[in-house]
Amino acid sequence: MATPLLAIENLSKSYGDVQVLKGVSLDVHAGDVIGIIGRSGCGKSSLLRCINGLETIDGGTVNLHGEFIGRVPHGSGWRHQTERELIDLRARIGFVFQQFNLWSNKTALDNVALPLVRVRKKSWAEARETAAEMLVKLGLGDKTASHPSELSGGQQQRVSIARALVMKPELMLLDEPTSALDPELVLDVLKVLQDLVAEGMTMLCVTHEMGFIRTFGSRLVFMDGGEIVETGDPRDVLSAPKTERLRSLLGTIQH
């Protein structure tokens, strides 16, 4: 078996007394498209946020291409990485938020160009050119000069994906990318994600879009109470859930 792109081993995380991740282990190989489902509070968002160090890890490890993220060996024990150390690693991972989180004081073009200028140290001219190309590719060529407040939810999310893609990440983390969208706008974003899958992007996607996962996902992970309860090929897991918890979850979601 090839070494995984991302190896999560025994990951634990608590907020005060509440343990939201209880020893989660997951291997992600290049080209995998993993859908993570579960009820709210099961830890799926925390999992994603631990992977790129937005949250600190209390136990276990996260390994990107052999490099530890967030919690690194230190002498005979472990220590947390500082924000400075996380910068390079974060630049290699794309993160798409449920609430888009576009920078409202910048145009769509500059939202996509800014990371290239600041993190990749490119010139504004070069960055804007690359950004424009990416926005055209995602069907937003006429919106480059618009501010986020002038864009629909679906357009904002696509800009947000463009912003993440333009950094050429090795891995994309998507935290419920379509949950904040009106139903008619969801398809636009799913179309973009579909193209990403076709290009071979490695993706971890927390979502409720079962249809998308069944068609395009390579693996489905069901989390409950901070643990991975079921995992496998999406078509198998969705048509024949093994646990009662998953069955009841699927009962409440259209799929």
Added chain:
Amino acid sequence: MQFSFEFVLETLPALIAAAGVTIRVAAITIALSLFFGTVLTIVRALKIRPVNVAISIYISFIRGTPLLVQIFLAYYALPALGIRLGPVTAGVLAITANNAAFMTEIFRGALASIPPGQIEAAASLGLKPRAIWLKVVLPQLYMRSLPAIVNECTIVIKGTALLAVITVVEVFRTAQQIGSSSFRPFETFVAAGIVFLGLCLIISQFGLWLERRFALRRGT
């Protein structure tokens, strides 16, 4: 000369004694401002155009001009109009006039935050305006304004220091006197600063205590 912390401590008792004047002036001022602020708020609610315009001008003047100048007006300028006031009286007048304006503005904000439904309920129960004011509006007004009123109290306390300029013997003036006779002005003023720090912190803590005590009753 070297800075002497012992001297700071030595002067503290004298300054704390002088704080008695500060506290007395502040207390009278705050009481009067609360009273006049309330009166002005009720008058404003009557919505008599010329009166409200006058009140607005008054508030704008107070907010737009320095307290020191207002104090000079009360002490030096009023005699020109035939009103001769002693330093303490002039001081109380000036700071009260100053504070009442801000109290009125605070009350205006608090008034706007009272749910109108409460007034309507009281009115439909047949309560007379006087009763509505006394039993429904004012208690809520004061409770909602409490943090701002406490803040105003610290502002009044700090304002009394300016009365030294018109010869009122409170903390700052005492510090000036001790400072010049002892040739240690720095230490004395540091001590004065400590006294005010103490007074203001005590007031803030008291305010927090009051808020906590009334928090249960508010239920908003």
Added chain:
Amino acid sequence: MIDPQVIIDHWPYFAAGIWMTIQVSLAAIVLGFMIAFAVALLRTSRFRLLRGVASAYVEMLRNVPFIILLFIFFYGLPFSGIRLPEQVAGTIALSFFASAYYAEIIRGAMASVPRGQVEAARAMGFTYGQILRDIIVPQMWKFALPPMAGITTMTVKESSILSTITVAELTYQGIIVQGMTFAPFEVFFAIAALYWIFTAVLVRLFRIAECRVGSAELAAAARSPVASKYLTLEARP
């Protein structure tokens, strides 16, 4: 009897006073704001010691009357061997005073910038300095400007206290003219009117700036208790 001629005759004094007040106030506002920015950053530092120092600084400057702070600074300077002209010392003291109030406004305004946008930048590998420069500072003005108007007028009014260390600003000139003319009512009323105009102009300028930066939409939306916690941090206008 009240005689406005007195004011007109001594106009040069008032003009000089206004000019000095403007210089002192503007310098104190700019310097105070810069100091405040540093203090605000310290207040949100990861290190408890820095946070504590910044908090103590703010508490001390806000709970002591400015006149006493001024005298402490002025009489404390000789100890450190520095001799400054009154105007400079007074302006610096006023800057520190103003900074304690501006710092709280800045801190609140920075925290009011939507956290998600800050997080997105973090997730992309921005340094904190870059986040401040590109996202927080550009967006904090619509939160900061309304309370800043109040603190700025407060600073202009407190500048009158510099008259007590013989800085020749407007109030001092008023005292001088009063001493020459024995017309306290006319003189102090004129002084008051001049301050009144100055502060009114300042407030107007802030309102214009607030419009350009979008504070109005904010005021309408932010009737929430959380928002007013940040929006009412000023001493008062």
